[in-house]
Amino acid sequence: MNVTDLLMVWSDSPGVSFAIWLALLVLVMYLARMPAHQLIRSVSGTLHGALRLAARSLRKMEERLSARNKEVILSNGRDAAERAIEREFHRVNAVVSRDLAAYPAIHREIKEAIERIEADYQKASDVPPLPPAWLDAVDTISKVAKGGDSTVARILENIAETLEDAHRETLKAWQDSSRERHGLLKAMQPQWRQLQQSVGQAQGAVAGLDARTQSIDAHMQHYEEIRRGEDHAARMLTSSSLTQFFISGLVLVIAILGGVINFQLIALPMSEMVGGTSQLGPLRTADVAAMVIIMVEVAMGLFLLESLRITRLFPVIGSMDDAMRKRMIVITFSILFILASIEASLAYMRDLLAMDREAIAQSLAGSGVVEAQFRWIPSIGQMVMGFILPFTLAFVAIPLESFIHSSRTVMGIALSGLLRSIAFGLRLLGNLGYQAGKVLVSLYDLVIMLPLRIEQMANGLGRRREPSLHEDHEDELPVDVLPTRPATK
Amino acid sequence: MKNLILISVVMSVLLLTGCNEQEQRPKSRAVYMLLDTSGTYTEELAKAQKIINYLLMSLNSGDSIAVARIDSGSFSEKDIIAKVTFDSRPSTVNEQKRAFKRKMDAFIETARGSAHTDISGGILQAGEYLTETGADERYALIFSDLEEDLEKGQVRDFLIPLVDIKVIALNVTKLRSDNVDPRDYLHRLEAWEQRVQQGGGSWKVVNDLERLDSLLKL
Structure with a gap:
C-alpha cells in the first residue's frame, strides 16, 4: 500500500x-x-x-x-x-658626562675672562693727563698788551711759545692715553667672545638636560598610568600594538620577498656545490641548502641584534656580561660577513651559469652566440645584491620582535x-x-x-x-x- | 628558542613557496628518439635536428637522452648514435649538451639510407633503454613515416613492453600510396597506436613541428 x-x-x-x-x-x-x-x-x-x-x-x-x-x-x-625611561636616563648621563663634566673648567674660564675684562676696564677708565696748572697764568700774561717795549714783547712771545709747546705736549699725552685705552678695549673683544661662547656652551648643556627631563616627565607620567592599570593607558597600548602589528607585518612581508630574491640568487649555483638532482624528501637538496644559508643569515642577524641589545628575544644573550657580548658581536658579524661574501660569489657564479646557458640555447636555436654589451653591469649588480641582502635580512629581527609581541595582543583581541x-x-x-x-x-x-x-x-x-x-x-x-x-x- | 623555531618554520614555508613550480618538482625524464634513415626519409633529418636541439634545451640535470637510427635491424645498441645522462652540475650539463649536439650534427651530415625499416626493433630497444634509466617520465619519440619494412626472416609480431612509456610519433609523412587511398595512412597510425597501447604505453602523433613546446607534456 x-x-x-x-x-x-x-x-x-x-x-x-x-x-x-x-x-x-x-x-x-x-x-x-x-x-x-x-x-x-x-x-x-x-x-x-x-x-x-x-x-x-x-x-x-x-x-x-x-x-x-x-x-x-x-x-x-x-x-x-x-x-x-632607562634610555632617557642614559641620554641624560651622556649629556652630563659629555657637557656638564667640563662645567668646572668652563666656570673657571668664565671667571678668569670676567677678571681680565674687569682689569682691562679699570685700565681703560684712567683719566688722561691734564695740562700743568700754571699754564692758565701764563696764558693770561701772554694775552696782555705788549705796548711799545720790545723787551716785554719778547718776554710775552716767549711765554706764548712756551704755552703752545705745553699745549702740544698735553695734546700728545692725551692722544697717547686715548690710543692706549682703545687698545685695551680692543683687547677685551676676544675675551667677550670667549665669555659668550663659554656661557653658550653651558646654556646648551642645560637646555639639553631640560629637554631630556621633560621627556622623562612624560614617560614617567605614562608609566604611572600603566602602573595604575588605567583603561586609557590600556586603550592607547592596544592601539599602539595594532599599529605595530600591521607595520611590522608589512616589513616582514618585504623581508620575506627579499629572502625569496636572495633564494633565487643562490639556488642555481648551489646545484654546482651539492648537485642538482639529489633530493631531501620532496625538495631539491640545492634548494634546501640555499634556504639553510638564508636561515643561518637570519639567525646570525638575530643574534647580532640581540648582542647589540637592540632586540630582546633571547634573555640569555641580553643578560651576558659586556665582554662576552662583544665577543658574540664579533663572531656573529664575522659569520654574517663570510656568508655575505659566499653569497656574492654564488651570485657571480649564477651569472656565469646563466651566460653559459644562454650561449648554449643560442647555439641550439641555430643562431650565432651574441656577446651582449654591458654584460658586466648585471654581473656586478647581482654580486652587490648577494652581498647586501644578508645584512638586510639581518635587520629582520627588529620587525620580528615587534610582530611577535604585538601578535599576542592582536590574537588576544581577535579571540x-x-x-x-x-x-x-x-x-x-x-x-x-x-x-x-x-x-x-x-x-x-x-x-x-x-x-x-x-x-x-x-x-x-x-x-x-x-x-x-x-x-x-x-x-x-x-x-x-x-x-x-x-x-x- | 620557541621564537626561533617559529621563525624558521614560517621562513622555510614562505621561501619554498617562492620557488617556481619546476624547481619544486624535479622529476627526472628520459627521452629515446628513433630516426628513420630508410629511403628518402633521410631528407627529413634536418627537421629531426631541430627536434633534438629542442630536447637538449628542455632537458636538465639528471635527465637522459638517446638518439638511435632505424635501419634494417634496429634492435641493437650499435644503432644508438649518441646517449647521455646529464650530470648534476649545471656547468657540466652545458658541456654535455654541446658534445651531444656535435655528435648529432656529424651524424646528420653523413647519414645514409638503409635498405629496410625495422621500427619495431627500434621501439623495443627504446623500451629497454627507458626502463633502465628509471626516470620518472619516459618518452619514446619516433621520427618516421611508420611504414615498416622488415628484412626477410625477422620476427617482430609480438607484444612490445612499453609500460609507463609515452610514445610520440613525429613528422609522420604521407606516402605516395597514402595519397591514392588515405585509409592506408589512417590504418597505419591506428595499428601502431593499438600496438603501443597493448604494450602498456600511451600514444600521440605530432606532425606540426612548430608546436614542439607540448612535446614533453603528454
Whole structure:
C-alpha cells in the first residue's frame, strides 16, 4: 500500500478522503493538545536555557581573556616605558658626562675672562693727563698788551711759545692715553667672545638636560598610568600594538620577498656545490641548502641584534656580561660577513651559469652566440645584491620582535571578539528557539481552532472567551527559561 | 628558542613557496628518439635536428637522452648514435649538451639510407633503454613515416613492453600510396597506436613541428 492508497482509504473522492484525514488529524491534535504543548515548551525552554548557559560561559571566558589581554598589554607597555625611561636616563648621563663634566673648567674660564675684562676696564677708565696748572697764568700774561717795549714783547712771545709747546705736549699725552685705552678695549673683544661662547656652551648643556627631563616627565607620567592599570593607558597600548602589528607585518612581508630574491640568487649555483638532482624528501637538496644559508643569515642577524641589545628575544644573550657580548658581536658579524661574501660569489657564479646557458640555447636555436654589451653591469649588480641582502635580512629581527609581541595582543583581541560573537550568536539562537516554541504553540492551537471553539462554547457558562494558551502557559515556564529583557538604563 | 623555531618554520614555508613550480618538482625524464634513415626519409633529418636541439634545451640535470637510427635491424645498441645522462652540475650539463649536439650534427651530415625499416626493433630497444634509466617520465619519440619494412626472416609480431612509456610519433609523412587511398595512412597510425597501447604505453602523433613546446607534456 502506497501513500496514495492510504490517502484514498476513506473514499474514492480525494476531497472527501482528505477532509476525513484532516478531521482525524485535528481530533488527534486536540486530544494530544496538553502533552504536545508541554513537549514544545519543554524543548524550546531546554534549548533556550542550554544556549544561554553556553553564552554565559563564553562571556565569562571572554572576560577572563580580556583581563588577561589587558595584563599582557600593560605588562608590555610597562616594559616599553621602563626601557624608554632607562634610555632617557642614559641620554641624560651622556649629556652630563659629555657637557656638564667640563662645567668646572668652563666656570673657571668664565671667571678668569670676567677678571681680565674687569682689569682691562679699570685700565681703560684712567683719566688722561691734564695740562700743568700754571699754564692758565701764563696764558693770561701772554694775552696782555705788549705796548711799545720790545723787551716785554719778547718776554710775552716767549711765554706764548712756551704755552703752545705745553699745549702740544698735553695734546700728545692725551692722544697717547686715548690710543692706549682703545687698545685695551680692543683687547677685551676676544675675551667677550670667549665669555659668550663659554656661557653658550653651558646654556646648551642645560637646555639639553631640560629637554631630556621633560621627556622623562612624560614617560614617567605614562608609566604611572600603566602602573595604575588605567583603561586609557590600556586603550592607547592596544592601539599602539595594532599599529605595530600591521607595520611590522608589512616589513616582514618585504623581508620575506627579499629572502625569496636572495633564494633565487643562490639556488642555481648551489646545484654546482651539492648537485642538482639529489633530493631531501620532496625538495631539491640545492634548494634546501640555499634556504639553510638564508636561515643561518637570519639567525646570525638575530643574534647580532640581540648582542647589540637592540632586540630582546633571547634573555640569555641580553643578560651576558659586556665582554662576552662583544665577543658574540664579533663572531656573529664575522659569520654574517663570510656568508655575505659566499653569497656574492654564488651570485657571480649564477651569472656565469646563466651566460653559459644562454650561449648554449643560442647555439641550439641555430643562431650565432651574441656577446651582449654591458654584460658586466648585471654581473656586478647581482654580486652587490648577494652581498647586501644578508645584512638586510639581518635587520629582520627588529620587525620580528615587534610582530611577535604585538601578535599576542592582536590574537588576544581577535579571540576575545570571536568569543563575544559566538556568545551573542548563542544567546540569539536561544531566544529565537524560545520564541519559536511560542509560535509553534500558537500554530498548534490555530490548527485545532474548531474543536477548541466548540469546547469553549460547551464550557461557556462562566467564560466568554478562552484565554490564549500562549498567555496561560507563560507563567508556567520555569524562571530560568524565560528570556531576560535588557535592563533599562 | 620557541621564537626561533617559529621563525624558521614560517621562513622555510614562505621561501619554498617562492620557488617556481619546476624547481619544486624535479622529476627526472628520459627521452629515446628513433630516426628513420630508410629511403628518402633521410631528407627529413634536418627537421629531426631541430627536434633534438629542442630536447637538449628542455632537458636538465639528471635527465637522459638517446638518439638511435632505424635501419634494417634496429634492435641493437650499435644503432644508438649518441646517449647521455646529464650530470648534476649545471656547468657540466652545458658541456654535455654541446658534445651531444656535435655528435648529432656529424651524424646528420653523413647519414645514409638503409635498405629496410625495422621500427619495431627500434621501439623495443627504446623500451629497454627507458626502463633502465628509471626516470620518472619516459618518452619514446619516433621520427618516421611508420611504414615498416622488415628484412626477410625477422620476427617482430609480438607484444612490445612499453609500460609507463609515452610514445610520440613525429613528422609522420604521407606516402605516395597514402595519397591514392588515405585509409592506408589512417590504418597505419591506428595499428601502431593499438600496438603501443597493448604494450602498456600511451600514444600521440605530432606532425606540426612548430608546436614542439607540448612535446614533453603528454
